[in-house]
Amino acid sequence: MKKKIIVLIRSVVLASIFFGSGMYVGAATKSGAGSQNDPVVSLSYLEYRLSQLEGKTGTNTTQVQKNFEKKTIERGERLLPGEGGVIVLYSGACTAVGKGLVDLTGGTVISESTAIPAYSEMLVPSGDSGVVAAETTVLFVIYGK
Numbered sequence: 001m002k003k004k005i006i007v008l009i010r011s012v013v014l015a016s017i018f019f020g021s022g023m024y025v026g027a028a029t030k031s032g033a034g035s036q037n038d039p040v041v042s043l044s045y046l047e048y049r050l051s052q053l054e055g056k057t058g059t060n061t062t063q064v065q066k067n068f069e070k071k072t073i074e075r076g077e078r079l080l081p082g083e084g085g086v087i088v089l090y091s092g093a094c095t096a097v098g099k100g101l102v103d104l105t106g107g108t109v110i111s112e113s114t115a116i117p118a119y120s121e122m123l124v125p126s127g128d129s130g131v132v133a134a135e136t137t138v139l140f141v142i143y144g145k
Contacts, residue, residue, distance in 0.1 A: 068140040073133045080130035084144030087122040087130070092137030096122075098129030 068088065073079050078097060081087060087101070094116050101110045105120040116122060116131055124130060124144055131139070 066142045068142055071139050071141045073131075073137050073139065075133050075135050078130055078132045079139060079141065080128065081124050081141050082144035083124060083127045085124040085130075086142040086144075087116075087124065088140040089116045089118050089120065089122075089131075090138040090140055091118075093134040094131040094137050094139075095134060096129070097132050099126045101125070101129060101131075 068086075070090075071079060073094075079087070080098070086104075096110045096112055096114050096116060098112065100112055100114075101116070102108075102123040102125055103110050103117065103120050104123050106117065110116065110122065115134075122131075127145065131137075
């Protein structure tokens with residue numbers, strides 16, 4: 001009789017463990033699949049969501065993707081990409097003209113007649129600012145306004 005009671009108690013404990021683990025797994029799947037708690041995201045879903053966001057405005061900014069254009073200028077030639085434009089010196093030598101440029105890479109302001117450092121990203125703050133080539137120069141440019 002004692003053996004039957006011990007076997008019964010063990011059976012009840014094991015059944016409780018299996019039932020409890022089943023409840024845990026079931027609860028995890030109900031709240032997880034496709035919810036914020038689900039860490040797995042399919043590529044197709046991600047592409048779909050990103051396509052919805054393209055070109056939409058945020059609270060303070062507009063997401064616009066612009067590509068750099070390669071531009072070669074000769075000695076004495078000026079390049080004024082317009083307000084909000086970006087210039088990256090790839091090869092050659094040039095100096096800032098106009099009201100100067102903002103060196104986004106170095107975190108400084110480049111004043112007029114100052115040499116532009118190679119490979120630095122320059123923001124053009126005004127329409128009359130840009131660069132003048134000291135020799136044949138290759139730049140990558142994003143034109144502004």
